[in-house]
Amino acid sequence: MKNLIATSLKYQNGELSLLDQRHLPHQTQWHICQSDDDLVHYIQVLAIRGAPLIGIAATLWIGHIAQQGANASALLASVEKLRASRPTAVNLMNYLDRLKQAIQQGQDNQKIVALAEQIFAEDVQLCAAMAEHGARLIKAESKILTHCNTGSLATAGMGTAIGVITHAHKNGKNLQVWVDETRPLLQGGRLTAWEMQQAGVPYKIICDNMAATLMAQGAVDMILVGADRIASNGDFANKVGTYSLAVLAHYHNVPFYVVAPSTTVDLACTNGKKIPIETRDPQEVKGISAAFGSVQWAPDEAQVYNPAFDVTPAELVTGWILETGVYSQQDIQQGALQQFK
Numbered sequence: 001m002k003n004l005i006a007t008s009l010k011y012q013n014g015e016l017s018l019l020d021q022r023h024l025p026h027q028t029q030w031h032i033c034q035s036d037d038d039l040v041h042y043i044q045v046l047a048i049r050g051a052p053l054i055g056i057a058a059t060l061w062i063g064h065i066a067q068q069g070a071n072a073s074a075l076l077a078s079v080e081k082l083r084a085s086r087p088t089a090v091n092l093m094n095y096l097d098r099l100k101q102a103i104q105q106g107q108d109n110q111k112i113v114a115l116a117e118q119i120f121a122e123d124v125q126l127c128a129a130m131a132e133h134g135a136r137l138i139k140a141e142s143k144i145l146t147h148c149n150t151g152s153l154a155t156a157g158m159g160t161a162i163g164v165i166t167h168a169h170k171n172g173k174n175l176q177v178w179v180d181e182t183r184p185l186l187q188g189g190r191l192t193a194w195e196m197q198q199a200g201v202p203y204k205i206i207c208d209n210m211a212a213t214l215m216a217q218g219a220v221d222m223i224l225v226g227a228d229r230i231a232s233n234g235d236f237a238n239k240v241g242t243y244s245l246a247v248l249a250h251y252h253n254v255p256f257y258v259v260a261p262s263t264t265v266d267l268a269c270t271n272g273k274k275i276p277i278e279t280r281d282p283q284e285v286k287g288i289s290a291a292f293g294s295v296q297w298a299p300d301e302a303q304v305y306n307p308a309f310d311v312t313p314a315e316l317v318t319g320w321i322l323e324t325g326v327y328s329q330q331d332i333q334q335g336a337l338q339q340f341k
Ligand SMILES: CSC[C@H]1O[C@H](OP(=O)(O)O)[C@H](O)[C@@H]1O
Pocket: 049, 050, 051, 052, 089, 147, 148, 149, 150, 151, 154, 155, 159, 160, 161, 187, 225, 226, 227, 228, 238, 239, 240, 308
């Protein structure tokens, strides 16, 4: 398999390495994946994260073991193990199912390697196409609020919602980005802030509970978020806190867009209620643990509710920015997502 390089994942000289996102922005620590169990662990602890990127990582691992001569049953066993590593982001299943189909059709290992390389290249292209479509929507002077992290750390390319933002910035748009820190794991305050810094985009970090007052002040012109799974009716799952932003945006008449590639669409899922929502370790809410220190502020006995995602109904979405264009609620109601059958 040829060398494939993304911001937080690389396949180089026959090794799959990942940049441990738990330690960003203050530490840059790479891990070499030694087994599928290794990769499952890194996905589950969010060392590697982001709906498209976890699918890409799993894809490259399958390409890697195919390159090493794994037989069909070993390949399929790894596919199933990786497929079950996190339940919500459907890119993981969509990518692995393409490989699974090729393996079950008896395609030889070199074809599997080539397909893994193709999926990586496609993801890069999907990001570029979304950025083009989305950047056209952004006015010359815009204050944009975004949630979680959806940049090059979360994809093989320039990102989804953050890809739109950085592309608009490069195109000369005068942006101010409000970065939701995104409790509990601070993907916004740590990772999006780092990406905005790298891209030279003016930004300010806010606590998630500050978004409402910003909208009340008229300080938000647009909200751009990513997605982990989009149902056939346009409902979508995304990092927890997205739904409350959508409700606030509706109340304050702030345009609210979801940016995602079609690999995030699950046509078998008819509405948002059917999207499996991952619940995570209570310790993530009771404190914070990372390379820059661990602290627990909650009582040991505290009970916790820690869903990693929530679901936003289509009725609260202004538009869906996909690689094929920007779709309105009417487009979605008329079946625009069926093109991805
Ligand atoms: C383009 S990333 C999409 C999506 O994935 C993130 O979840 P996580 O950090 O748990 O992997 C977040 O929901 C992003 O919006």
